[in-house]
Amino acid sequence: MYSMTGFGRADLRTKQITISVEIASVNNRYLECVFRLPRQLTFMEPRLKELVCGRLQRGRLNITINYEDYGFGIDRVVLNRSLADDIHQQLSALKKRYKLKGEIEMAHFLAFPDLFKVAKAEDLEKKVWPYLQKATVTALDDLIAMRRREGANLKKDMLARIKILRDGIKKIEKMANKNFEMYRDKMTRRINELLDKPRIDQVRLEEEVAYMTERADISEECVRFSSHLTQFRADIGQNGAVGRRLNFILQELNREANTIGAKSANPEISHLVVELKEEIERIREQVQNIE
Secondary structure (H helix, E strand, C coil): CCECCEEEEEEEECCCEEEEEEEEEECCCCEEEEEECCHHHHHHHHHHHHHHHCCCCCEEEEEEEEEEECCCCCCEEEECHHHHHHHHHHHHHHHHHHCCCCCCCHHHHHCCCCCEEEECCCCHHHHHHHHHHHHHHHHHHHHHHHHHHHHHHHHHHHHHHHHHHHHHHHHHHHHHHHHHHHHHHHHHHHHHHHHCCCCCCHHHHHHHHHHHHHHHCCHHHHHHHHHHHHHHHHHHCCCCCCHHHHHHHHHHHHHHHHHHHHHCCCHHHHHHHHHHHHHHHHHHHHHCCEC
C-alpha cells in the first residue's frame, strides 16, 4: 500500500553539468504532473511525464528540475576572433593613416554585429537525457520509498480501526434479539390498540405486523457489514492502487450502518451505530491519502 503524499530528491553532478530533481506529491483523484523546467529543457517534458507515469498511478506531483551547464550542451556565445583581429588591424591602420587621436575602445568593436555569434547546441537531448533520466529515476525511487513508508503507517492505523468496527458489529448482532423483543412489544401494543376498536381492519392489521417484523430484523445488514469488513481487509493487503476500491467499500459500510440505525428501536444499538459511523469517517479520511 502506498500513500499519495511524499517527497523525493536527487542530485547529479559531473564536470560538465549539475542536475537536481525534486518531486513533491500530494493526494489527488488522478495522476497529475506539474513541471518546472529550465528553458533549455522544456522540450523534454513529454519524456519526463512518460517516465513518471510508468511508476505512479495517482497523486498530484510538483516536479522541479534545476540544470547548470559548464559548456556541455546548451547554446553559448562565441567570439569571432578572426573578425576581431581584422577589426583591430583596420582600426589601427585607420588611426595611423588619418592621424586620429584617442585609443581603440570596446565600443568600436561592438559596432560590428557579427563580432559575436551564438553557437547552437547539437544533440542536446541525446547528451543530457541519460543524466536527466538517471536523476529523475533516483528522485522517484526516493519518493516511492517515502510513500511506501507512509502507506504502511496508514495500513496499520486502518487495520486497528477495522478491528474496532468488527467488535462493534458483533455487539450489535448480540443485541439484535433484544431489538426484536422491543419491536415485538411495540407491535403487541399496536395490535391491542387495533383490537380495542369496534371494527377491526384485518388487512391493516396484517400490514402492521408485516411492516414491523421486517423493521425488527437487522441480521442481513449485520452480515453484509461484516462481509464488507472482510473485503476491506483483503484489499488492504493487495499491491498497486487500491484507494478507489477502499473508498467504495467504505460507502457500502456507511450505507449498512445507516440502515441498521434506521431499523433499530434499541437506544444502545443506535449509540453503537453512531460510533461505527464515526470510525468509518476516520478511515475514509485516511483512505483519501492512499494511491
